[in-house]
Amino acid sequence: MSLISTLARLEAVDTGRAQPAATVRHRHLSERPLVFVPLITAGEAGAPLGALVGTDRDAPRLLVVPQPRDRELRFAFLAELADVVLPYVDGFAEAVEAAERSETDPETGKRVKVEVELCADAPQMLVPSRAGVDLVRLLGRSMRFRRTAEQDPETPFPAPPRVPLLGRWLTHFGERARVPGSCLLLAMTDVLGRHWATGQSTLEDQHLGALLAWIDPPEGRSGAEAAEEAELARDDDGQLICPPAGPATDPAFDNKLLAPAIERYDRARTALAAAEDGVEADDRLGALTAAEREIRALVESRTRPTWDAVWRGLDLLRELPEGARVEERRTRDRWSFTAHRDRVAAGEPPQPRRDDAVTAANKLAAREREQARLEAQEALDDPLAMAARRLSGEAFAGEVVDVVMAYSESKRPSPRPLVTVRTDDRPHLGERVKAYRSLGGKPQTAEFVEYAAGPDDGLLVLRIMDKMGRGKEPEPGSVPEKGDRLCFTLFEHEPRGGAKLPDPEETPWTHGGPPGEDPAPEPADPVTEEDLL
Amino acid sequence: MTAPVEETAFDPGSAAARATDAILHDTLHGPARGVVVDSPPGAGKSTLVVRAALELAEAGRPLMVVAQTNAQVDDLVLRLAEKNPDLPVGRLHSSDTDPYDKALDALDQVRTSAKAADLAGLPVVLSTAAKWAHVKNVEPWQHAIVDEAYQMRSDALLAVAGLFERALFVGDPGQLDPFSIVGAEQWAGLSYDPSGSAVTTLLAHNPDLPQHRLPVSWRLPASAAPLVSDAFYPFTPFRSGTDHGDRALTLAVPSDGSGPDRVIDEAAESGWGLLELPARHTPRTDPEAVGAVAQVVRRLLDRGGAAVSERSPDPTPLTADRVAVGTAHRDQAAAVRAALADLGVSDVTVDTANRLQGREYDVTVVLHPLSGRPDATAFHLETGRLCVLASRHRHACIVVCREGVTDLLDDYPSTEPVQLGTLVKFPDGWEANHAVLSHLAEHRVRWRP
Numbered sequence: 001m002s003l004i005s006t007l008a009r010l011e012a013v014d015t016g017r018a019q020p021a022a023t024v025r026h027r028h029l030s031e032r033p034l035v036f037v038p039l040i041t042a043g044e045a046g047a048p049l050g051a052l053v054g055t056d057r058d059a060p061r062l063l064v065v066p067q068p069r070d071r072e073l074r075f076a077f078l079a080e081l082a083d084v085v086l087p088y089v090d091g092f093a094e095a096v097e098a099a100e101r102s103e104t105d106p107e108t109g110k111r112v113k114v115e116v117e118l119c120a121d122a123p124q125m126l127v128p129s130r131a132g133v134d135l136v137r138l139l140g141r142s143m144r145f146r147r148t149a150e151q152d153p154e155t156p157f158p159a160p161p162r163v164p165l166l167g168r169w170l171t172h173f174g175e176r177a178r179v180p181g182s183c184l185l186l187a188m189t190d191v192l193g194r195h196w197a198t199g200q201s202t203l204e205d206q207h208l209g210a211l212l213a214w215i216d217p218p219e220g221r222s223g224a225e226a227a228e229e230a231e232l233a234r235d236d237d238g239q240l241i242c243p244p245a246g247p248a249t250d251p252a253f254d255n256k257l258l259a260p261a262i263e264r265y266d267r268a269r270t271a272l273a274a275a276e277d278g279v280e281a282d283d284r285l286g287a288l289t290a291a292e293r294e295i296r297a298l299v300e301s302r303t304r305p306t307w308d309a310v311w312r313g314l315d316l317l318r319e320l321p322e323g324a325r326v327e328e329r330r331t332r333d334r335w336s337f338t339a340h341r342d343r344v345a346a347g348e349p350p351q352p353r354r355d356d357a358v359t360a361a362n363k364l365a366a367r368e369r370e371q372a373r374l375e376a377q378e379a380l381d382d383p384l385a386m387a388a389r390r391l392s393g394e395a396f397a398g399e400v401v402d403v404v405m406a407y408s409e410s411k412r413p414s415p416r417p418l419v420t421v422r423t424d425d426r427p428h429l430g431e432r433v434k435a436y437r438s439l440g441g442k443p444q445t446a447e448f449v450e451y452a453a454g455p456d457d458g459l460l461v462l463r464i465m466d467k468m469g470r471g472k473e474p475e476p477g478s479v480p481e482k483g484d485r486l487c488f489t490l491f492e493h494e495p496r497g498g499a500k501l502p503d504p505e506e507t508p509w510t511h512g513g514p515p516g517e518d519p520a521p522e523p524a525d526p527v528t529e530e531d532l533l
Numbered sequence: 534m535t536a537p538v539e540e541t542a543f544d545p546g547s548a549a550a551r552a553t554d555a556i557l558h559d560t561l562h563g564p565a566r567g568v569v570v571d572s573p574p575g576a577g578k579s580t581l582v583v584r585a586a587l588e589l590a591e592a593g594r595p596l597m598v599v600a601q602t603n604a605q606v607d608d609l610v611l612r613l614a615e616k617n618p619d620l621p622v623g624r625l626h627s628s629d630t631d632p633y634d635k636a637l638d639a640l641d642q643v644r645t646s647a648k649a650a651d652l653a654g655l656p657v658v659l660s661t662a663a664k665w666a667h668v669k670n671v672e673p674w675q676h677a678i679v680d681e682a683y684q685m686r687s688d689a690l691l692a693v694a695g696l697f698e699r700a701l702f703v704g705d706p707g708q709l710d711p712f713s714i715v716g717a718e719q720w721a722g723l724s725y726d727p728s729g730s731a732v733t734t735l736l737a738h739n740p741d742l743p744q745h746r747l748p749v750s751w752r753l754p755a756s757a758a759p760l761v762s763d764a765f766y767p768f769t770p771f772r773s774g775t776d777h778g779d780r781a782l783t784l785a786v787p788s789d790g791s792g793p794d795r796v797i798d799e800a801a802e803s804g805w806g807l808l809e810l811p812a813r814h815t816p817r818t819d820p821e822a823v824g825a826v827a828q829v830v831r832r833l834l835d836r837g838g839a840a841v842s843e844r845s846p847d848p849t850p851l852t853a854d855r856v857a858v859g860t861a862h863r864d865q866a867a868a869v870r871a872a873l874a875d876l877g878v879s880d881v882t883v884d885t886a887n888r889l890q891g892r893e894y895d896v897t898v899v900l901h902p903l904s905g906r907p908d909a910t911a912f913h914l915e916t917g918r919l920c921v922l923a924s925r926h927r928h929a930c931i932v933v934c935r936e937g938v939t940d941l942l943d944d945y946p947s948t949e950p951v952q953l954g955t956l957v958k959f960p961d962g963w964e965a966n967h968a969v970l971s972h973l974a975e976h977r978v979r980w981r982p
Contacts, residue, residue: 178715178716178719180715354723355719355720355723357691357725357727358691360688360719360720360723360725360726360727361687361688361691361692361725361727363727364688364713364715364717364720364727364728365688367715368713368714368715371714371715372714392864393863393864393867426867428863428867432631455871455874498663498666498692499663499666499667499692500669501688501691501692502691502692502695506695507691508691508694508695509566509694509738509739510567510690510691510694510700510731510734510735510738510739511687511690511691511694511725511734511738512724512725512738513738
């Protein structure tokens with residue numbers, strides 16, 4: 001934790017309110033996000049109990065699995081979920097704009113520009129907490145290898161038609177969420193935690209109710225009190241007033257309310273199956289429907305507060321202006337979305353269970369690059385983020401007190417002006433350490449030369465190295481002037497891309513050689529006893 | 534019955550020579566595509582790399598050498614040039630400013646270029662893994678030497694392994710593992726986990742490769758090798774090349790009775806010293822501990838230290854360039870530098886464990902990674918970090934630490950999630966830290982600044 005965030009947390013404790021950790025919003029928020037508040041069944045990994053899902057804050061769609069251990073009902077839930085999610089996703093696939101991408105020409109080996117489509121906007125799915133992101137990934141994993149009756153008439157338990165496709169999209173959202181700064185799938189607690197520092201631990205910040213209580217406590221109450229109440233307060237029946245954001249449920253809810261309701265449902269179902277004539281069946285169907293309605297009401301009562309909390313979080317975040325470089329990162333999300341849209345359209349198989357060596361290395365390299373980019377861009381967009389870097393010696397701000405023109409010692413001397421900056425910061429500088437400042441959105445490089453009067457006086461002499469044009473005289477505005485207030489970073493603004501890795505077919509012997517040719521599609525997980533009720 | 538006889542007759546020189554011969558034999562004449570050499574601190578790894586390079590070049594096998602940093606590459610080039618001034622050597626470098634040591638320009642047999650094609654046909658070409666990864670569309674080299682292979686990440690090896698047919702991998706398994714700045718749990722347990730070490734991936738896919746280890750540390754004194762070996766290499770023990778009495782550290786100026794002086798005396802006598810400050814939770818840049826480190830260094834230089842070793846019978850003065858300070862974090866290093874500057878000390882190396890890897894000094898002063906901390910995170914417990922800090926010295930190592938680290942270790946259970954399919958690393962940091970602390974406790978000097 002950086003020094004400044006420790007300070008912010010202390011201030012939050014002191015004032016009883018969360019302190020801003022950012023002056024701008026560092027994540028893109030879609031105008032029409034899809035909010036997904038899922039619940040799972042205790043003791044059944046990945047068995048959904050129900051969810052609220054939708055794009056309209058006043059009209060969420062309630063999906064419920066009245067008996068979560070029944071495979072048919074789970075499939076019905078997933079099919080309903082597909083009916084909500086896939087039309088939403090498809091809604092972004094149509095509108096495209098023309099864009100250029102450089103590709104390697106297979107014949108000449110040169111980089112050439114190719115005209116491609118880029119989706120004009122990308123979907124955005126919001127879940128309440130990080131555990132929700134994991135569940136999206138798990139649901140994706142459980143669905144994408146399923147076979148429908150149309151794909152494989154022999155399959156013993158065919159999935160409803162659109163379920164495998166939903167699995168592929170949820171997998172894509174889940175993978176993309178691992179890329180730092182991406183916004184296709186966001187956890188509300190993570191986004192709020194990035195923008196506010198509360199007076200509790202980051203682990204406690206994973207409780208959406210408590211986090212919101214710190215950020216926006218009710219009138220006349222302190223954040224700490226409100227957060228404690230959100231975590232602990234129970235009603236007369238012993239139920240949490242602010243239910244956990246899920247997907248796990250509170251054991252008191254499971255034991256006292258849910259289990260008896262599911263039992264009543266089971267009994268009603270057995271009774272219906274045993275009905276001997278039409279009149280009896282009608283009555284018992286009524287009882288079954290009533291039992292199901294009861295479970296639906298229970299699920300809604302646990303998800304609705306979280307649903308409202310997610311939208312309240314959105315309201316708070318939307319009050320912050322969007323950071324200048326957020327749109328650029330959003331464009332990367334659009335590329336990612338477009339690429340997956342194209343893979344699906346081209347009939348490619350679902351994402352494999354495990355990445356091969358080359359894919360794994362490429363993903364890791366891309367995420368490290370995005371992490372560096374995100375940290376640099378957040379600092380450049382936001383003085384508060386930059387302050388953290390300045391405190392840790394990775395950047396410094398100050399006033400230009402002197403500029404002396406100098407030239408490089410080459411046949412065609414280029415300008416290399418010496419700029420003296422007075423700063424109160426203590427950057428980690430050494431001889432010829434590079435520093436960068438933003439000049440019209442582009443980084444200008446400088447080199448540290450010396451301390452003008454000892455390291456403690458804060459007078460730094462820098463040599464400006466580039467972005468001054470081709471001539472002997474620097475272009476106007478490209479050299480700092482006396483009195484300018486500047487901020488230099490010791491980190492690069494644009495991370496450099498690494499070397500290209502070999503193609504998977506050329507995986508070297510040290511990494512097991514090329515992956516075997518395996519044209520057969522990956523089978524779905526085998527059915528085990530536990531899968532059947 | 535023969536074992537005890539061998540034990541008493543252990544001759545470090547011939548044991549090391551036997552190991553080197555076996556390595557070179559497997560490298561030059563063995564059938565396997567790869568050979569792995571584990572080398573404890575100061576066991577002559579660079580000497581081995583240089584010798585193997587010269588022999589491969591002599592055998593007419595085009596050789597590429599992969600090291601991890603530019604400083605390591607330059608160092609190898611200079612050593613090669615020193616051993617065989619007639620051997621043409623290529624130094625492939627990046628296109629940044631000042632990409633290599635200017636000393637290389639003075640050597641006629643060294644050709645430098647940023648393009649691999651310019652260096653084609655030279656018997657030996659050296660560069661960093663990062664630069665090699667950009668080399669494409671060339672005829673593969675017959676042989677490669679990968680230096681510091683345990684510090685190389687698996688994905689870095691993936692990027693360069695297509696460039697060679699066979700390779701010798703050399704490294705120290707006890708030092709810091711490579712790391713990534715983003716989570717890589719997704720691939721934990723896969724044989725080719727890109728965030729793991731190159732050697733782990735290599736051996737997972739090629740379990741039959743011959744593995745050797747160098748049995749003798751020439752750097753560590755007889756007082757340090759048993760501790761470092763037991764604490765960090767429990768299953769692959771090594772010995773020191775010198776015996777008790779072969780090295781000595783003497784001080785011309787007698788002790789003034791202060792804590793720093795007493796700990797210096799203890800370390801000069803026994804090879805280890807622990808300067809223990811009163812227990813306290815502190816910020817990372819604990820001003821008292823940082824001040825204590827600076828004072829120990831100041832007194833070390835003031836007291837006219839002189840080192841006698843097998844290298845020279847005459848005492849060598851203990852100058853600032855023979856002393857180093859090691860810390861866990863960069864801000865701690867910066868604080869120590871500032872404190873030293875206040876005491877008028879300039880030329881002493883102060884750096885983090887990461888940057889001290891592979892370096893060697895007469896005396897090191899270490900700010901203990903867990904000193905003053907309220908918690909014991911995986912970063913601070915990492916075995917490699919303590920191992921690097923405790924194995925840079927030829928004569929003595931002085932550790933500055935707050936009291937209470939043993940309790941801290943006992944209070945904090947490891948909370949890292951268990952990943953299926955991954956190799957559990959032994960010894961774990963908890964155990965290694967305890968082993969080192971219990972040994973240091975015998976050389977403790979308590980001091981209240």
